[in-house]
Amino acid sequence: MSSEIAGDTLRDELSRPAGQQKAPHGKKRKGVTERDRPLWLLAPGGILITVIILIPLVLAVYMSVIDLDQYTLRKWLATPFIGIENFVEAITKTDLLRSIWISVSFAVISTVVTVPLGVAAAVVTQNPYRGRAVVRAVFLIPYVLPSFVVATVWRTMLQPDGIVNGVLHNVGIDPGLWLNGPLSYWTLVFVEIWAAWPFVYLLALAGLQSVDHEVHEAAAIDGALWWRKLREVIFPYLKGPVSLAFLLGTLNHINNFTLPFVLFGAPAPADVNVLPILVYVTSFQSFRFGLSAAMAVVSLILIAIPLFIYLRAVKLDVSDDGGKK
Amino acid sequence: MEITRRNFIAGVGGVGALSLALAACGGSPKSSGSGTGKVDGTGKTLTVLVSTKPQYPDEQKAWFAQTAADFKTLTGAGIQWETYPTANDEMTRIQTSVVSGTGPDVYGLGTTFTPTAYSTGAFVKLGDAEWNQVGGKDKFVPATLGISGPDANNQIGIPFVSRPFVMAYNTELLKAAGIEKPATTWDEFADHGKKMTKAGQYGLAIAYKDNFDPWKFIWGMSIQGGNPIIDGKKVRIDDPTVLAAYEAYFGWMTKDKSVDPAAVGWGNAQALAAFAAGKAGYFPMTSPLSIPTLDKSAVKGKYKYALLPMVPPGQTARPSGGVAAASILSGDNLVVADYSPNKDLAFAFIKMITDTAAQANYYKIFGEIPTNVEAAKALQSDPLVAPALDAASKSVATPFSGAWGDVQLALTNVAVQTIPDLSSGSVSEASLAGRLKDAQSKAQAALDRAK
């Protein structure tokens, strides 16, 4: 799916190098956007993405239609073409659909919690006070620690005889197992939230900076209550960054491999058999590379559909205030 | 012995250099058996990928430098060392190298991964000429060659170190419970576990959550009962021996209560920590590599190693057809990549590091048990390590099949998915049977694909 789209990208750029020829059927807007469009500025990114992402992606898709495993790996160019067999097997004989469901639901829940956390963190560090720089730096720490350190730390703390159960036991709660069984899903959600909320915080922080000083003044004169001011005056400025954070945060959660892998190990308990672990186990413990590529492609397509529905719904892609002004 | 090693670590630069120099002499062209003459590698570089040793960073660095210097003297070629931290990285490296036909010349592989490596066909098969180049098959402990290939004529792996699994036991706790010698049957093992369990201490330290331990117990008990799990073209996970093995393994916690309930969350490191704290009598599935941890702990001087029991659960003697397997055949094999332009150099290197003096030296530095006959023999006088040597000679290779990885995965998965039941205190036979059925069908499907 994305390869087709990206194919268009490529064509657009290549057909108009250095912006000399204008597209004959370009949409008519104000004169200024028609004149001297510096489309060549798209070239560096376009070339890099084509070579380093799109070509390998085509290779990956090719892998998904051949019978690539440990026996054929060495001569992979001569590996027999088996069409959609890998896809059929992935959907009918493996836990793929269940894993996609676990991954997507876990990712959405994590995002729904991280967004308000991140926005709140950006708002409370917006006004200067003594020590704000330190607080801002502290907020970044979870995002700076490598995933496997975060996962090791939480795994140790959540051991049956670890500190978390010790504290809970003292207040009379015995929650049981965190790292296997039904609770493990919520463990994954919680640790992911802990590690990922600074991502939203950073994006929201940048968004807050584009709020015009005059807007604050106006709201102050209107005598608006702080929460009305936040909701009606400030949050509209965050709509773009937060919509983006929602989307990319969710995708990042879905693709996070290290965290569940270190927390739960592989093979993973059934409740947290997320997509990246399934793909990993299929690739590197069963050595079914073709099958795992097919799994990844299926999930890519299944995830791309809601992604584009979301894009349309929030109008993240089409909005351009510049054109309207 | 232990003191010797300590001294050795301290003096790695000095004594180590000397003994490696000896190793280099041993590997020189005048040594018999080789017949290939001196390999001239002037100006070339051999790339070698081995596992990293985080417990011994300085020692490993010194060993790299010394070995590279010796190799330079011997062949004129340099060595580029590469390391991988975990088995996952190792597999990723092999996969990418095999696909692209570039990468290290020599790989140090875990033994159970050798069948998979063999099935890729990307590593050099060892004929007589190659075996001669590394100094002949005779210089290796015979049992260690058991997982070099599917049969004696199709081998790719040259044994480098042996890492047999044994059990550690706390001499004081055994004595206090009136146990004279460590268990030799699994029933006795369970019984001793119950005897040693009392307030603040448990009989057994078992790493139920570990991603590698569980299948070793199950395979070991099954083969002792006569079931090698992969039997020709058939997977036998649905065999009664396997069910009995899982029931015994889980029973230590659910029925006997001789394992800390927290062990449902333990990996091997946590179980070792519990044993090191003196809170457990037996710690099965460990190796002499745990010596550095134990010697720094509360049980220093109060622990010994013994063979794992070799009579399957529910029996007093091994049934006919049962195999006296003390451990899976475990350790590291060296393999040479088929794409390597430096094969002669690679074999000269392997010869050098598998010679007696080099192997003895490697043991002294890292505690890894030699695969070289002479070097292994010299260790038998050390009472602490002797059981491990015994286990090495009584190790049995896991089936040499490209599908072994999937069998291992299926066996481990049964344990992983049973953890919640285990934690709640009972594992029902029905749910266990269901998981075994699932494991059987997945493993059988993998075996059916095997070529």
Add this chain to the structure above:
Amino acid sequence: MSTLTRPRTPAGRTTNKAARNGRSAQVTRLMPTWLIAVLTTLLCILVLVPIAYIFLASLNTDTGVASGEFWPSQFSLDSYSKIWGSVGLGKGIINSLVVAGSVAVVSAVIAVGTAYVLVRFTFVGRLTVLRGLLGLQSIPGTLMLLPVFVLFASIGAWLGITIIGTLWGLFIAYLTFALPFSTWVMVTYLRGLPRELEEAARIDGASNLGILFRIIVPLSWPGIVVSGIFAFLLGWNDVLFASIFTKPDTATAAIVLQVFSASQEGGAIPVYSQMMAAALVCAAPVVILYFIFQRYLVGGLTAGGVK
């Protein structure tokens, strides 16, 4: 974007320069002080409890960490000296800073240019590019690992150069992976900027590049810094690609750190306390860098760019 213009327009009209002097701090205040204090405290606790655990574990013994101790039974600073040993942590941190730092700078530069075109100009396929960039974000890294390796190996063999194992290879890979996201951060940021200044400059005869460098870039520092931070952290935290694209002397900090968590089957306890110490040491340069750069996170607009 109507939602964006809505607050600005009425606000701008009714201001009348009537803001009272000395109230500016209160004017921009977004929340009551007590709420700021409560939220800040809660968030800090959320972050710092596990950090405290990491710190205490770095002072503990490996056995103590493995057995789940929170408060060490014996304290020791040994780990902090041991980590510098032969594992090459210092070299790893430098490699990471070089690679991630260059990725941050170059990706921000490319992203500003790309986003400028995407936001301010119309052309066929513009929407496709924007959506495609987001689509790229959903590709799992595990799917790309093998093909990218094959590609690098082939290009290297074809051109007769070494790519795999060099910092250049890693740089190019991370740069490309960072681009879609950096571009989108800049796109959302640039959309928030008013057009008046650009149009005024254009009437004065400024070229596209002139507008980009004199108007857009100075106004966009918060966006540029944030997109740079993300690109930096992408390179800093990656283990998957670095594990096969580096050699011992080009290993990044994350790879070196991983060595500390390594364990062998049936072996000794992993060196947990060194791993925790190393994790804190590795986090330090990033936090310090952020500390330095965060003054650019004060908005270009609120700083008085547009008046």
